[in-house]
Amino acid sequence: MSAGASWSRVAALTAAVLDACDWPALGAIYCNDPVEARWPERRALVQEHGLALARRLLAALPRGGTSLWVGAGLAEVPVLLAETMRQGRQVLATNLRVAECELLNRALEQAVPEMPCRYQPVDARTLAAAAAFDHLGCVSVFTDPETWPVLSEVAYGRLAPVQIDVAKFVAEREQARELAAVLFGRLSRPGWITTTAEEVSWFLEQAELAGAAIEADEELVPTALVGDPVGLLQVR
Numbered sequence: 001m002s003a004g005a006s007w008s009r010v011a012a013l014t015a016a017v018l019d020a021c022d023w024p025a026l027g028a029i030y031c032n033d034p035v036e037a038r039w040p041e042r043r044a045l046v047q048e049h050g051l052a053l054a055r056r057l058l059a060a061l062p063r064g065g066t067s068l069w070v071g072a073g074l075a076e077v078p079v080l081l082a083e084t085m086r087q088g089r090q091v092l093a094t095n096l097r098v099a100e101c102e103l104l105n106r107a108l109e110q111a112v113p114e115m116p117c118r119y120q121p122v123d124a125r126t127l128a129a130a131a132a133f134d135h136l137g138c139v140s141v142f143t144d145p146e147t148w149p150v151l152s153e154v155a156y157g158r159l160a161p162v163q164i165d166v167a168k169f170v171a172e173r174e175q176a177r178e179l180a181a182v183l184f185g186r187l188s189r190p191g192w193i194t195t196t197a198e199e200v201s202w203f204l205e206q207a208e209l210a211g212a213a214i215e216a217d218e219e220l221v222p223t224a225l226v227g228d229p230v231g232l233l234q235v236r
């Protein structure tokens with residue numbers, strides 16, 4: 001697919017993908033959330049916040065290059081389209097939920113068959129091992145309640161200290177650290193990381209260990225579905 005698409009074209013294709021989504025099936029995946037009942041609201045949020053994030057990122061990311069999007073879902077549709085179609089970048093999108101990947105891929109195939117990117121239902125570490133990338137997208141992954149039930153509650157301030165199962169917390173923290181280390185270690189420099197305020201510390205720790213300099217963007221935008229504030233880090 002050639003680069004250089006206008007923002008209105010990216011918005012139109014985003015709308016076409018959203019139109020092609022099987023909303024009742026997606027709703028069943030998103031924690032039995034009756035998402036189809038709130039379809040107009042969700043659709044508007046993905047369009048508004050997803051495109052705002054895409055504009056912000058594309059102002060910083062170089063042409064060409066590769067992004068690895070970890071835990072990518074519906075919210076990332078606009079940015080995946082924008083990177084590919086405006087900036088000529090390769091995008092790799094991974095998500096552990098097989099059914100969600102299938103549904104999103106079906107919508108992409110129907111609405112934008114020429115789009116080369118497909119959601120891959122594999123652990124991000126598998127893709128990271130095989131690809132070089134200069135941008136890592138990691139939005140609400142380290143706070144994912146399905147993957148890290150204890151870390152998620154702690155990160156969102158929903159668990160009182162007396163309620164923490166310390167053994168589980170330590171086990172999850174070590175798994176999360178290992179994931180952050182693999183992803184950070186494979187990011188080329190200069191590189192960029194898009195992540196949320198709640199999970200940025202996983203990467204700040206890795207940057208310190210690696211002696212890398214980090215410049216954090218002041219501007220944060222809310223993500224479309226989870227609503228976490230997301231921003232951009234530059235890594236040197």
Ligand SMILES: C[S@@+](CC[C@H](N)C(=O)[O-])C[C@H]1O[C@@H](n2cnc3c(N)ncnc32)[C@H](O)[C@@H]1O
Pocket residue numbers: 070071072073074075076094095096097122123124125139140141143144145147179223225226
């Ligand atoms: C809370 S969802 C966030 C989805 C989306 N980024 C958003 O903001 O709406 C977290 C996602 O991270 C994915 N995830 C967690 N660990 C992962 C890993 N190691 N590799 C790939 N995806 C992962 C889960 O499968 C889940 O789809």
